[in-house]
Amino acid sequence: MGLLAGAVRRAQDLAQRAVPAGRLIYRGPSDARRVALTFDDGPDDLTPAYLDVLDHYGVPGTFFVMGDLCEVRPDAVGEYRRRGHQLGGHGYDHASFPSLSWRELEEQLARSEARIGPVPEGRLWIRPPYGQWDARTLVKLWARGHVVAMWSLDSRDYGHPAAEQIVARCAPGEVEPGEVLLFHEGHQHTIDALPAIIEGLHGAGYELVTMADLVAR
Numbered sequence: 001m002g003l004l005a006g007a008v009r010r011a012q013d014l015a016q017r018a019v020p021a022g023r024l025i026y027r028g029p030s031d032a033r034r035v036a037l038t039f040d041d042g043p044d045d046l047t048p049a050y051l052d053v054l055d056h057y058g059v060p061g062t063f064f065v066m067g068d069l070c071e072v073r074p075d076a077v078g079e080y081r082r083r084g085h086q087l088g089g090h091g092y093d094h095a096s097f098p099s100l101s102w103r104e105l106e107e108q109l110a111r112s113e114a115r116i117g118p119v120p121e122g123r124l125w126i127r128p129p130y131g132q133w134d135a136r137t138l139v140k141l142w143a144r145g146h147v148v149a150m151w152s153l154d155s156r157d158y159g160h161p162a163a164e165q166i167v168a169r170c171a172p173g174e175v176e177p178g179e180v181l182l183f184h185e186g187h188q189h190t191i192d193a194l195p196a197i198i199e200g201l202h203g204a205g206y207e208l209v210t211m212a213d214l215v216a217r
Contacts, residue, residue, distance in 0.1 A: 022147065035214070036061075038182055040064045040182065040185065041185050042065050042186070046191065057208075063087055065077070086210035088116075091128070152180045153174070158184050170193075180214070
């Protein structure tokens with residue numbers, strides 16, 4: 001791990017420990033070889049392909065979905081759940097939470113929650129768009145009972161890299177126990193990379209679980 005990556009991880013750990021237990025999550029416990037695959041920005045036309053890859057390997061994912069896209073594809077919400085995946089919120093239209101007024105943020109959250117519906121975990125997990133939050137955002141999210149779900153390893157698939165680059169960034173040598181890996185929906189190169197990533201992690205003895213299961217121990 002490089003110096004910059006180590007500094008980022010230490011900052012994440014400090015933030016996670018500084019807030020009420022289980023309400024801001026960057027990673028899970030490091031005492032077991034378990035990691036979580038998470039996916040932002042769905043649902044879209046490629047969602048079935050993502051779900052098919054995960055089905056093939058018997059791996060659950062955690063999907064942070066946008067309210068406006070759930071309006072366009074309402075059947076996708078049930079399909080995520082039917083296939084055994086955790087569903088969380090990612091705002092209504094991907095607006096940065098800190099940029100919104102109190103009323104606008106309330107509207108974003110309420111509209112998204114209405115599209116997602118009740119969740120088995122009891123609390124709706126929320127990943128702020130762009131990973132951006134401030135103290136006001138956290139107060140609002142926690143007041144609504146949400147878990148703020150971040151990540152510890154970024155695949156950087158949003159930059160349109162080759163699938164091989166994504167695989168290399170998520171190789172077992174780059175991953176630590178308890179890691180939360182960030183991916184995005186809507187990218188064929190991410191779909192192409194997933195089989196090698198999953199096979200590599202399985203081969204290294206990692207169990208792939210949802211974020212909720214990762215921290216439930």
